[in-house]
Amino acid sequence: MGEILTFALLFSAIRSATPLMFAGLGGLFSERSGVINIALEGLMLSGAFTAAVATYETGNPYLGLLAGVAAGGVLALVYAVACIYFEADQVVTGMAINFLMIGLPALISGAVYDSSGSTPQIDKVDQLPNYFNNISFASILVFALVPVCWYILYKTPFGLRLRATGENPGAADAAGVNVIRLRYVAVIISGILAAAGGAYLSIGQSSLFTRNMTAGRGFIALAALILAKWRPVPLMIACLFFGLMEALTIQIQGVIKLPSGEDIPVQFIQMIPYVLTIIVLAGFIGLSRAPKALGIPYRKEN
Amino acid sequence: MNIFREIFWPLVAVIAAFIVGGLIILLIGDNPIHAYGLLLSSSFGSAKDIGWTLFYATPLIFTGLAVMVAFRCGLLNIGAEGQLYVAAFATAWVGIKLGGTVVNVFGKDENWSWASLPWYVLVPLCCLTAIVVGGIWGAIPGILKAKFGSHEVINTIMLNFIGMALVSYLTQYHYKIPGDPILESANIGDAAHIPQLNQFLPFIPHDVPLNVAFLLAIVMCILVYIFLWKTKWGYELRAVGQNPSAAEYGGISPKKQIILAMTISGALAGMVAIGEVLGNRHNYYDGFSAEWGFLGIAVALLGRNHPLGVFIAAIFFGVLLRGEIFVDAFTAKISKDLGWVLQAIIILFVACFQRYSKK
Numbered sequence: 001m002g003e004i005l006t007f008a009l010l011f012s013a014i015r016s017a018t019p020l021m022f023a024g025l026g027g028l029f030s031e032r033s034g035v036i037n038i039a040l041e042g043l044m045l046s047g048a049f050t051a052a053v054a055t056y057e058t059g060n061p062y063l064g065l066l067a068g069v070a071a072g073g074v075l076a077l078v079y080a081v082a083c084i085y086f087e088a089d090q091v092v093t094g095m096a097i098n099f100l101m102i103g104l105p106a107l108i109s110g111a112v113y114d115s116s117g118s119t120p121q122i123d124k125v126d127q128l129p130n131y132f133n134n135i136s137f138a139s140i141l142v143f144a145l146v147p148v149c150w151y152i153l154y155k156t157p158f159g160l161r162l163r164a165t166g167e168n169p170g171a172a173d174a175a176g177v178n179v180i181r182l183r184y185v186a187v188i189i190s191g192i193l194a195a196a197g198g199a200y201l202s203i204g205q206s207s208l209f210t211r212n213m214t215a216g217r218g219f220i221a222l223a224a225l226i227l228a229k230w231r232p233v234p235l236m237i238a239c240l241f242f243g244l245m246e247a248l249t250i251q252i253q254g255v256i257k258l259p260s261g262e263d264i265p266v267q268f269i270q271m272i273p274y275v276l277t278i279i280v281l282a283g284f285i286g287l288s289r290a291p292k293a294l295g296i297p298y299r300k301e302n
Numbered sequence: 303m304n305i306f307r308e309i310f311w312p313l314v315a316v317i318a319a320f321i322v323g324g325l326i327i328l329l330i331g332d333n334p335i336h337a338y339g340l341l342l343s344s345s346f347g348s349a350k351d352i353g354w355t356l357f358y359a360t361p362l363i364f365t366g367l368a369v370m371v372a373f374r375c376g377l378l379n380i381g382a383e384g385q386l387y388v389a390a391f392a393t394a395w396v397g398i399k400l401g402g403t404v405v406n407v408f409g410k411d412e413n414w415s416w417a418s419l420p421w422y423v424l425v426p427l428c429c430l431t432a433i434v435v436g437g438i439w440g441a442i443p444g445i446l447k448a449k450f451g452s453h454e455v456i457n458t459i460m461l462n463f464i465g466m467a468l469v470s471y472l473t474q475y476h477y478k479i480p481g482d483p484i485l486e487s488a489n490i491g492d493a494a495h496i497p498q499l500n501q502f503l504p505f506i507p508h509d510v511p512l513n514v515a516f517l518l519a520i521v522m523c524i525l526v527y528i529f530l531w532k533t534k535w536g537y538e539l540r541a542v543g544q545n546p547s548a549a550e551y552g553g554i555s556p557k558k559q560i561i562l563a564m565t566i567s568g569a570l571a572g573m574v575a576i577g578e579v580l581g582n583r584h585n586y587y588d589g590f591s592a593e594w595g596f597l598g599i600a601v602a603l604l605g606r607n608h609p610l611g612v613f614i615a616a617i618f619f620g621v622l623l624r625g626e627i628f629v630d631a632f633t634a635k636i637s638k639d640l641g642w643v644l645q646a647i648i649i650l651f652v653a654c655f656q657r658y659s660k661k
Binding site for chain 2: 036038078082086087088089091092093095096097099100102103104106107108110111112116216219222223226262265267268270271274275277278281282283290
C-alpha cells in the first residue's frame, strides 16, 4: 500500500484533475445562470483540437491556448444562440454540440493533415511548460482560477445577478438584470473555460489531438459539479477526488492485487464517480439542489 | 393532424443541414455535389445498397422508438446507449450459457455452457433477456426520478458509463476467450442465431446481414403506436407528458407512468441486442454500437415523436451511416466523419425549429 500512496500519486491526481476543474468551473457559470451544459465534452474537444492545430502551426503553446479558448467561446456562442434565442431543448442541443465535435475535428484534420485520427505531433519544447513534478502551467492556472471564480460568484454584482438569474429570472429581470445578455455571457465563459481544459489535454498532457480525446471528462466534470452542489471550492475538491480515482486506476494496475491474487478491475474504480453522482442526486448524502431555473428558457413577459 | 406541418420543419432542418454541410465540404476543398451524389447512390443504388441501408437503420428504429416513448411521457432518455449495451451482454450470456458453447482455450476444448437448448426455446429466451435487461436498466432512472425526484438526464448519463464499465469488466475478466486480443465474448450457440432475410427473400444478396430483427422493428413501430394511442395506459402516459399536474388531478399517478415509460423505453433500446447479437455478430463485442442510443434522440426528434416518423427518420440516418463509408473511400478529402457532422447539424436545426413547429 505504501508504495502507492505517495507524493507521485498526489501530483498525478492534480494532473488528472486539471481538465476536470476547467470544465467544471465552466459548467458552474453556465448552470448558475440557468443554462444546462451537457455540451462541456464538445466544448473541451473544440479547445483541444484548435489548440493542437494552432500550436503545431505557430510553435507557440500560448497562442495555441488562446486559439483553443477562442474556439470554445465561438462554439459556446452557437450553443447559446440555440438555447437562448431559439429556446431549443438544452440537453438535446448539448448532445448535438458533442456530436459535432466528434466529427468536425476529424473531418478537418483528415482534409488538412491527411489523418482523421489525430493531428501531427507537437515538439516537446512547444508544449505548455511543466514545472516541478510535471505540474503544468495549466494546472497552476486552474487552481488560481478557483478563488477568482469564487470571488466573482459571491462578491461581485455580476455574480449576484448570475445567481439570481439561475434561481428566479423573472425577479432578476424585474430588478433590472438583463437576463438574456447575462446568460449569453455565462455560456460563453463556460465555453472558454471548458476549452482551456481541452487545450491542456492536447498541448499540455500530451502532444497532439486524438479523436474524442476527452473520453467522457466533460461528463465527469458535470458529475463533479452536481456533487459540489454548484459551488466552486467543493467543485475543486470533487475534481481532485475524481482525479485521484483516475490516477489510482493507472497506478494500481499490477501492483495491488485482490486477496485471491487477481488484479483489481479498473472498471470498478472508473465507476465510482458515476455511482457517487447517482447516490448524491437521490439525496442520500445531503440534498443536491440545482439552480431553480436550470434548463428553462427565459421569455420576457409582454 | 396536419401532415404538411408535421413534415415541413424536419424537412427544412435536413435541407439546412445539408447546405451547411456543403459549405463545410467546400471549405475543406472538396465537391459537395459529388459527395451527396455518392451518399445517395451508395445507399439506394442497388438491392444490396438498400439492404445495407435498412440494416444500418434497424437499431436506430429501436432506439428511436425508445427515446420517443420516454419523450411522450415528458422524459429525456439519454441512456439508451447503456441500456442496449447491458442488454446485449446479457443476451450473449444466455446464448453462451444455454446455447451449448464450447470454447477452444489454447488448444483445449472447454465447455462454457450449462445446457444446449433447442432454437425454439433458446431464441425466445434470448429475446426476452434483451427486453427484460434493457427494461431493468431503463427502469432504474425511472424509479430514481419517481422516488427521489432526481433528474433522469443526469442519471441516464451516469448509468451509461456504469453499464458500459460493468459489461466491459464481465467480458474482459470472465467471458472473453483467453488469448483473444479483441474485447469480445465467446460466441453464442448456433441455436440462438436468428434467420437472415436473404434466406426468404432471394433478391437480397448474401453478404447483406439484414436479418429478421428488421421485421421485428416494423412490428414494434405498430405496437408502440397501438400502445400509445389506442390503450388506456398509453393515454395516461401521454397525459403525464403533456401536463403532469393536470394528469395527477385527473387521477393518473405520474410516478407510476414515469417508471412505466422508462421501463418500456429501456426494453425497446434493449431490443437492439436481438438484431446485433442474435442476428449479426453472434457474440458481445465491446464498442459494437456506433452511438445508436444517442442517435435515437435525433431519430425521435426528426420523426416528430411518432412511430411512422421514427421509421422514416431511422432510414434517413441509415443512409448517412451507409453512405459515409463510400464518401470516405471515393472522395479525396472527406472522411467518414462527414456523417457525424451532418447528424449533429440536423439535431441542432431540429432542436432550434421545435419552437416554430409547436404552434
